[in-house]
Amino acid sequence: MASSAESDRYTRGMNALRGISGERGPAVIASLDDIAPDLGRYIVEFAFGDIYLRPGLDAPQRQLATVAALAAQGDTAPQLKFHIDAALQVGVTPIEIIEALIHLVPFAGFPRALNAVAVARKSFTDTGARFTPPVQNDDSSRYDRGARKLVEIDGQHGLEVIESLHDISPDLGRYIVEFAFGDVYNRPWLSPQRRQLVTIGALTALGDAAPQLRVHIGAALNVGLDRSHVIEALIHLVSYTGFPRVLNAITVARDVFAQHR
Amino acid sequence: MASSAESDRYTRGMNALRGISGERGPAVIASLDDIAPDLGRYIVEFAFGDIYLRPGLDAPQRQLATVAALAAQGDTAPQLKFHIDAALQVGVTPIEIIEALIHLVPFAGFPRALNAVAVARKSFTDTGARFTPPVQNDDSSRYDRGARKLVEIDGQHGLEVIESLHDISPDLGRYIVEFAFGDVYNRPWLSPQRRQLVTIGALTALGDAAPQLRVHIGAALNVGLDRSHVIEALIHLVSYTGFPRVLNAITVARDVFAQHR
Amino acid sequence: MASSAESDRYTRGMNALRGISGERGPAVIASLDDIAPDLGRYIVEFAFGDIYLRPGLDAPQRQLATVAALAAQGDTAPQLKFHIDAALQVGVTPIEIIEALIHLVPFAGFPRALNAVAVARKSFTDTGARFTPPVQNDDSSRYDRGARKLVEIDGQHGLEVIESLHDISPDLGRYIVEFAFGDVYNRPWLSPQRRQLVTIGALTALGDAAPQLRVHIGAALNVGLDRSHVIEALIHLVSYTGFPRVLNAITVARDVFAQHR
Numbered sequence: 001m002a003s004s005a006e007s008d009r010y011t012r013g014m015n016a017l018r019g020i021s022g023e024r025g026p027a028v029i030a031s032l033d034d035i036a037p038d039l040g041r042y043i044v045e046f047a048f049g050d051i052y053l054r055p056g057l058d059a060p061q062r063q064l065a066t067v068a069a070l071a072a073q074g075d076t077a078p079q080l081k082f083h084i085d086a087a088l089q090v091g092v093t094p095i096e097i098i099e100a101l102i103h104l105v106p107f108a109g110f111p112r113a114l115n116a117v118a119v120a121r122k123s124f125t126d127t128g129a130r131f132t133p134p135v136q137n138d139d140s141s142r143y144d145r146g147a148r149k150l151v152e153i154d155g156q157h158g159l160e161v162i163e164s165l166h167d168i169s170p171d172l173g174r175y176i177v178e179f180a181f182g183d184v185y186n187r188p189w190l191s192p193q194r195r196q197l198v199t200i201g202a203l204t205a206l207g208d209a210a211p212q213l214r215v216h217i218g219a220a221l222n223v224g225l226d227r228s229h230v231i232e233a234l235i236h237l238v239s240y241t242g243f244p245r246v247l248n249a250i251t252v253a254r255d256v257f258a259q260h261r
Numbered sequence: 262m263a264s265s266a267e268s269d270r271y272t273r274g275m276n277a278l279r280g281i282s283g284e285r286g287p288a289v290i291a292s293l294d295d296i297a298p299d300l301g302r303y304i305v306e307f308a309f310g311d312i313y314l315r316p317g318l319d320a321p322q323r324q325l326a327t328v329a330a331l332a333a334q335g336d337t338a339p340q341l342k343f344h345i346d347a348a349l350q351v352g353v354t355p356i357e358i359i360e361a362l363i364h365l366v367p368f369a370g371f372p373r374a375l376n377a378v379a380v381a382r383k384s385f386t387d388t389g390a391r392f393t394p395p396v397q398n399d400d401s402s403r404y405d406r407g408a409r410k411l412v413e414i415d416g417q418h419g420l421e422v423i424e425s426l427h428d429i430s431p432d433l434g435r436y437i438v439e440f441a442f443g444d445v446y447n448r449p450w451l452s453p454q455r456r457q458l459v460t461i462g463a464l465t466a467l468g469d470a471a472p473q474l475r476v477h478i479g480a481a482l483n484v485g486l487d488r489s490h491v492i493e494a495l496i497h498l499v500s501y502t503g504f505p506r507v508l509n510a511i512t513v514a515r516d517v518f519a520q521h522r
Numbered sequence: 523m524a525s526s527a528e529s530d531r532y533t534r535g536m537n538a539l540r541g542i543s544g545e546r547g548p549a550v551i552a553s554l555d556d557i558a559p560d561l562g563r564y565i566v567e568f569a570f571g572d573i574y575l576r577p578g579l580d581a582p583q584r585q586l587a588t589v590a591a592l593a594a595q596g597d598t599a600p601q602l603k604f605h606i607d608a609a610l611q612v613g614v615t616p617i618e619i620i621e622a623l624i625h626l627v628p629f630a631g632f633p634r635a636l637n638a639v640a641v642a643r644k645s646f647t648d649t650g651a652r653f654t655p656p657v658q659n660d661d662s663s664r665y666d667r668g669a670r671k672l673v674e675i676d677g678q679h680g681l682e683v684i685e686s687l688h689d690i691s692p693d694l695g696r697y698i699v700e701f702a703f704g705d706v707y708n709r710p711w712l713s714p715q716r717r718q719l720v721t722i723g724a725l726t727a728l729g730d731a732a733p734q735l736r737v738h739i740g741a742a743l744n745v746g747l748d749r750s751h752v753i754e755a756l757i758h759l760v761s762y763t764g765f766p767r768v769l770n771a772i773t774v775a776r777d778v779f780a781q782h783r
Contacts, residue, residue: 006661028636035646036620036639038658038709043632046701054693070633074336075596079633098297108503110304111331111340114289117297124296136299139267161508168515169492171315176504179307187299207730208468209505211512231691242631243698244731247683251733254690335597359558370764371565372592372601375550378558385557397560400528422769429776430753432576437765440568448560469729470766472773 010041013049020052020059020086028082047239056232061197063087064100065233068201069240071101071116072108079240080116084123094124094131099190100198106180107202107212134189143174146182153185153192153219161215196220197233200249204237207245210252217256227257271302274310281313281320281347289343308500317493322458324348325361326494329462330501332362332377333369340501341377345384355385355392360451361459367441368463368473395450404435407443414446414453414480422476453484458494461510465498468506471513478517488518532563535571542574542581542608550604569761578754583719585609586622587755590723591762593623593638594630601762602638606645616646616653621712622720628702629724629734656711665696668704675707675714675741683737714745719755722771726759729767732774739778749779 017025032040052062066083070076087097101116123129138145150158158181165173185195196219203213220230230253238246278286293301313323327344331337348358362377384390399406411419419442426434446456457480464474481491491514499507539547554562574584588605592598609619623638645651660667672680680703687695707717718741725735742752752775760768 032639035643035655036624037655039620039624039627039632039635039639041658042624042627042701042705046697046705047632050697050701073596073633074334075637076633079636098300102297102300102303104503105300105303106504109499109501110300110308111334111337111501112503113300114340115336117293117300121296133296133298136302165511168511168518169496172492172496172499172507172511175307175311175496175499179303179311180504183303183307203505206468206503206505207728209509211509212505231694235691235694235697238631238694238697240631240633242627242629242634242728243702244629244725244728244734246694248731248733250687250690250694257690335595359561363558363561363564366561366564366764368764368766370760370762371561371569372595372598372762373764374561375601376597378554378561382557394557394559397563426772429772429779430757433753433757433760433768433772436568436572436757436760440564440572441765444564444568464766467729467764467766470770472770473766 006045009045009049011049012053013044013047016048016052017044020063020090021082022089024082024085043239051236051239054232054235056228057197057236059090060087060092060096061194061229061233062236063090063092064096064194065197065201065236066240067097067100067116068104068198069205069237071104071112071119072202072205073241074112074115077115077119080119081123084120085127088123088127088129094120094129095134095189096194097123098133099187100194102187103184103190103195103198104202106176106184107199107209108206136183136187138186142178142182144182145186146177146180149181149185150177153181153196153222154215155218155222157215157218192223193220193225193229196223196225197229200230200233201237204234204245204249205241207241207248210248213249213252214256217253218260221256221260227253267306270306270310272310273314274305274308277309277313278305281324281351282343283350285343285346304500312497312500315493315496317489318458318497320351321348321353322455322490322494323497324351324353325357325455326458326462326497327501328358328361328377329365329459330466330498332365332373332380333463334466334502335373335376338376338380341380342384345381346388349384349388349390355381355390356395356450357455358384359394360448361455363448364445364451364456364459365463367437367445368460368470369467397444397448399447403439403443405443406447407438407441410442410446411438414442414457414483415476416479416483418476418479454481454486454490457481457484457486458490461491461494462498465495465506465510466502468502468509471509474510474513475517478514479521482517482521488514528567531567531571533571534575535566535569538570538574539566542585542612543604544611546604546607565761573758573761576754576757578750579719579758581612582609582614583716583751583755584758585612585614586618586716587719587723587758588762589619589622589638590626590720591727591759593626593634593641594724595727595763596634596637599637599641602641603645606642607649610645610649610651616642616651617656617711618716619645620655621709622716624709625706625712625717625720626724628698628706629721629731630728658705658709660708664700664704666704667708668699668702671703671707672699675703675718675744676737677740677744679737679740715742715747715751718742718745718747719751722752722755723759726756726767726771727763729763729770732770735771735774736778739775740782743778743782749775
């Protein structure tokens with residue numbers, strides 16, 4: 001931290017960390033002093049000083065992508081707790097956090113979502129967050145509303161996925177329409193743009209879902225995010241998933257951008 | 262849940278859930294009421310009402326695939342406990358459960374298997390399951406019996422994998438024959454069909470094992486499962502791994518089906 | 523264990539296990555007697571009798587690759603604790619262990635590294651390991667020293683990765699140079715060869731990072747490891763990640779070997 005540039009990175013990183021976590025973040029960093037002080041410094045300088053304050057995504061968007069990536073990869077309960085607390089601190093509502101976790105189900109299955117909800121419960125208790133969970137109440141045909149939502153979000157590529165299943169498992173295609181889109185995507189309590197940031201966070205963290213990432217980076221552009229949002233989200237995820245999964249996602253993004261419009 | 266169709270899905274889903282778990286499943290659902298009630302409803306309606314009761318796989322087959330997928334992906338201890346309990350409830354024997362976990366070793370390594378055995382131990386204690394673990398006792402050549410088993414299970418594709426290693430690591434090929442097939446696949450305490458459902462569950466959950474999934478979907482057909490069993494197992498896994506990994510496995514299955522016979 | 527060959531494998535495996543863990547390893551094996559005795563026997567015979575004692579990698583190299591693979595895959599805390607204890611026992615220093623975990627950050631993100639450091643802390647406490655963590659203090663340009671290190675480690679392929687990002691995310695390329703190489707790779711407290719074994723362990727365990735594994739198997743050869751070290755490391759990892767991820771890594775290694783020099 002001797003040079004002025006390094007000192008700046010540390011100072012602004014610590015400010016960013018405090019901004020989302022109060023004294024909890026600095027306490028995590030201090031807890032590393034006796035065993036891996038440079039690891040703590042890298043969190044401050046790189047994850048927060050370099051990346052977190054970049055323009056292009058606001059703090060709620062960053063926290064939702066982080067929560068999705070941590071929940072999808074699993075075995076990150078302490079960090080997930082920290083970042084759900086931080087999401088609340090920067091203005092993400094408890095309802096949006098729960099929506100983001102429900103949104104994970106089609107992408108990562110029920111177990112990851114259930115474990116993350118258990119962490120959210122602790123966070124809400126610790127931070128005194130109170131809310132009444134909304135309940136979906138929609139008598140319309142799940143298939144019809146799902147098909148509309150699928151086209152709205154994924155466009156032609158979404159329909160192609162469903163049609164490609166007709167020869168081998170039409171029911172699986174139907175479940176995507178009814179459950180992933182009719183039930184989950186259709187829920188009004190998280191905006192389509194935030195849903196796509198959650199999706200990109202989850203799929204990047206899974207790492208082996210390139211075909212789905214392709215569809216959903218296209219979907220991000222469809223719902224009004226622009227290319228810089230996508231790239232910024234991927235850069236943001238480096239701290240939580242490492243470079244390899246982000247680099248592989250960038251390769252997918254490049255292809256999508258080349259074909260989009 | 263207002264419409265009649267939704268109500269039916271909920272009712273039959275809750276019955277299915279009770280069928281494998283008694284009151285434990287409904288208690289998990291109720292525990293979500295204050296924080297994510299729709300997540301609980303989706304488990305009942307989608308995972309159990311839509312998927313679990315589908316014909317094509319019986320409950321023991323479903324539970325073995327579930328246990329394999331949960332153990333292989335890791336960080337799912339509460340769900341793994343629930344589904345080992347459920348496996349016992351639907352008639353999977355403790356010996357078969359342990360066999361399924363030993364079967365995971367060649368696919369996911371010892372740590373995942375060891376952690377899952379620790380969960381199984383709790384399940385057996387809680388449910389009062391008693392058994393004497395069988396001990397393999399076979400003086401024949403591990404390589405010879407492994408090579409026979411490899412051909413029996415994987416056919417020509419299995420031999421090709423071993424031969425493809427001759428130029429770079431013949432010992433790795435030998436270990437596959439001796440350990441994966443001579444030791445593990447050769448164990449008589451889980452049927453070849455159930456082993457392949459466990460294998461498909463584990464490889465789908467790992468997500469990045471397409472070449473091996475290709476060999477082992479072929480093997481599933483070799484040991485007498487038919488295409489509908491494979492597809493049904495993959496649909497079943499949506500609840501535990503999400504759609505992306507299942508969709509990617511379906512892509513592999515389509516190729517295997519096109520080439521098989 | 524009836525035949526003489528089997529008995530030899532068990533005896534030499536148990537000796538190897540004792541060699542790295544004293545009585546802790548045999549105690550883990552004994553704890554499986556009532557539930558999965560053959561699983562314990564396979565650990566002794568296969569993981570230790572067949573693999574661990576192979577020439578080509580020494581025990582510290584094996585333990586560093588193991589620690590990296592366990593930390594990167596997550597949900598392996600008991601095994602990670604066991605193998606950090608064992609790393610200390612075979613002469614890996616606490617500083618090297620922490621360096622290996624810091625080295626994971628660019629590959630697997632901060633959360634996996636933080637959780638592994640928490641496990642290392644327990645190990646150091648239990649084993650009485652004492653050390654003063656080194657602190658990096660380098661005023662030179664992070665980009666300049668990172669670019670030099672990148673070329674030293676990855677050669678032309680590393681530069682190609684950075685250049686390939688110019689059209690879509692030059693900042694991501696800059697972070698790889700500054701953070702992954704200027705900060706992390708540049709640290710002097712773990713040798714380049716050991717860093718590459720850690721890298722190969724982590725990338726093989728992640729499973730979905732073939733492009734990065736390609737670069738870093740090449741890098742392993744660049745820093746003086748030879749092909750047999752790479753293959754031996756991959757064989758070693760079978761016990762911790764299973765055959766599929768190792769087989770897929772072998773496919774990458776074959777390509778790298780064909781193109782190298």
